[in-house]
Amino acid sequence: xxxxxxxxxxxxxxxxxxxxxxxxxxxxxxxxxxxxxxxxxxxxxxxxxxxxxxxxxxxxxxxxxxxxxxxxxxxxxxxxxxxxxxxxxxxxxxxxxxxxxxxxxxxxxx
Amino acid sequence: xxxxxxxxxxxxxxxxxxxxxxxxxxxxxxxxxxxxxxxxxxxxxxxxxxxxxxxxxxxxxxxxxxxxxxxxxxxxxxxxxxxxxxxxxxxxxxxxxxxxxxxxxxxxxxxxxxxxxx
Numbered sequence: 001x002x003x004x005x006x007x008x009x010x011x012x013x014x015x016x017x018x019x020x021x022x023x024x025x026x027x028x029x030x031x032x033x034x035x036x037x038x039x040x041x042x043x044x045x046x047x048x049x050x051x052x053x054x055x056x057x058x059x060x061x062x063x064x065x066x067x068x069x070x071x072x073x074x075x076x077x078x079x080x081x082x083x084x085x086x087x088x089x090x091x092x093x094x095x096x097x098x099x100x101x102x103x104x105x106x107x108x109x110x
Numbered sequence: 111x112x113x114x115x116x117x118x119x120x121x122x123x124x125x126x127x128x129x130x131x132x133x134x135x136x137x138x139x140x141x142x143x144x145x146x147x148x149x150x151x152x153x154x155x156x157x158x159x160x161x162x163x164x165x166x167x168x169x170x171x172x173x174x175x176x177x178x179x180x181x182x183x184x185x186x187x188x189x190x191x192x193x194x195x196x197x198x199x200x201x202x203x204x205x206x207x208x209x210x211x212x213x214x215x216x217x218x219x220x221x222x223x224x225x226x227x228x
Contacts, residue, residue, distance in 0.1 A: 035212060037212075037214070039214055039215070041155075041215070043155075048205060048218040048219065048220055048221055049155060049205070049215075049218055051213070051216050051217075054212075054213045054214070054216075055212065060213070060216065090154075092154065094157075094214070094215070096214040099157065099160070099171070100145070100147075100157035100160070100214065100215070101157065102154055102155040102156065102157065103154075104154050105155070
C-alpha cells in the first residue's frame with residue numbers, strides 16, 4: 001500500500017502571507033503513461049472536500065491562481081502565494097496511481 | 111452542472127446492513143468511474159471503493175473487502191454501496207465522488223451519515 005505523509009499537520013497563517021504544505025509518498029507516483037497521479041483537496045469547515053490540484057500542478061476549474069502545486073516522484077508541495085480568510089480548512093494530498101490513498105490532512109487556520 | 115446526491119444513511123446496529131445511494135446528474139454518468147469515500151467523525155478521508163463506468167472493474171479498500179459491495183445502474187444514473195456486517199468503526203460520513211478520465215474525485219456529493227451503534 002502507498003502511504004502518504006503530510007507535514008505539517010497544522011498551520012497557522014497570516015492573511016496575505018504565503019503558506020506551504022508538503023506531501024511525501026512511500027512510492028513513486030509517476031505512472032508508465034508519463035502522468036503523475038498526485039492530487040490536492042481542500043475541505044472547508046462543514047463542507048465536502050473540493051479538488052484544487054490534479055496531476056501535481058494542474059489547477060482544477062475555478063481554483064484561484066494563488067494555489068500552486070509542484071514536485072515529482074515522491075515529494076510534492078502545495079503553495080498558497082497569499083493566504084485569504086476563505087482558505088481555512090483541512091488540506092489533503094491523495095495518490096491515484098494504485099487505488100487511492102489520502103494523507104492525514106493539514107489543518108490551516110488564520 | 112454536476113450534481114451528486116447521497117442518501118440512505120442512518121443508525122444501524124452492529125452486524126446490520128445498509129444500502130447507500132448516490133443520484134448523479136449533469137454529466138454522462140456511464141462514462142465516469144465512481145467512488146465512495148468516507149470520513150469518520152473528526153478524522154481524515156478514507157477511500158472505500160471504486161467502480162468503472164461499465165461496472166467491469168471494481169476495487170475495495172482492505173477495511174471493507176468482503177463486507178461492502180459497490181454497484182451502479184447506468185440507466186438510472188445511480189451509484190450504490192451495499193454495506194453488510196457493519197461495525198462501529200464503519201461509522202462515518204460517506205461521500206460519493208466522480209472520476210473524470212485522469213482527474214480523480216473531481217466532484218463530490220454532500221455526504222450521508224452512517225452510524226453503527228447498539
